[in-house]
Amino acid sequence: MTSETNGQIKDPTKGKPPMPQPRKLTFIHTVKTLEPVFAVLAAERLPGWQIASVVEESLLSNVIANGHVSQEVFDRLTRHVHKAEEDGSSAIIVTCSTLGEVVDALAAKTATPLFRIDRGMAEQAVNQASTIGILATLPTTLDPTTRLLEGTGKRMGRQCKFVSRLVNEAFARLKSGDQEGHDLLVQEAYATLSSEVELVVLAQASMARALQAGQHHRPYLTSPELGMDQIAGLLRLSRMSGD
Secondary structure: OEEEOOOEOOHHHHHHOOOOOOOOOEEEEOOOHHHHHHHHHHHHOOOOOEEEEEEEEHHHHHHHHHOOOOHHHEEEEEEHHHHHHHHHOOOOEOHHHHHHHEEEEEEEOOOOOEEEHHHHHHHHHHEEEEEEEEEOOHOOOOOOHHHHHHHHHHOOOOOOOOEEOOOHHHHHHOOOOOOHHHHHHHHHHHHHOOOOOOEEOOOOHHHHHHHHHOEEEEEEOOOHHHHOOOOOOOHHHOOOOOO
């Protein structure tokens, strides 16, 4: 839109700073059903940000098949991170706890802020309890989550005892489409483990739904909400949120 004064055409936008472009947050998922979950959490905590997602379930499948994070998985995740940077991301979040230690390694040499989703959960757990149960449906997630909690406890000067428990068959049930069977196994394992500890940590975001209803003997923590709370807070402190 322009206006005319004394026979001259004036552009009302001239001399004004350009409108800032929205910040872009990219999620890298290995479980497709988590994509809408995190989209909602991000929209609530970082309003005005553009949300993008990459889903590659084969990253997790490869780790499960090999029993460890292979060089191939490391390289493919690295390519996803670099592509997100090239596409203009202001921050990147990997929502797979199994890949958490890889994310830490990549974050140390990535210019764009790169986050693992489970650090906020770990910090709250060691602040809140001294005996902590760790529940997972995959051994490839149980071990890195246990190491994260142990390292977090040492860093924060907390003397904590950790009790790890693997829920056999639950993840296979989930992958086959048997959500009810998965949830039942998680609920049973939680009931047993919670009798031994003050608090239970669910190592995988995909486990959260299993305990959303019903009474619970002990409190439990999951990574999506706590992880997004922590990351959004860090982005606001870095003045990246646009708030």
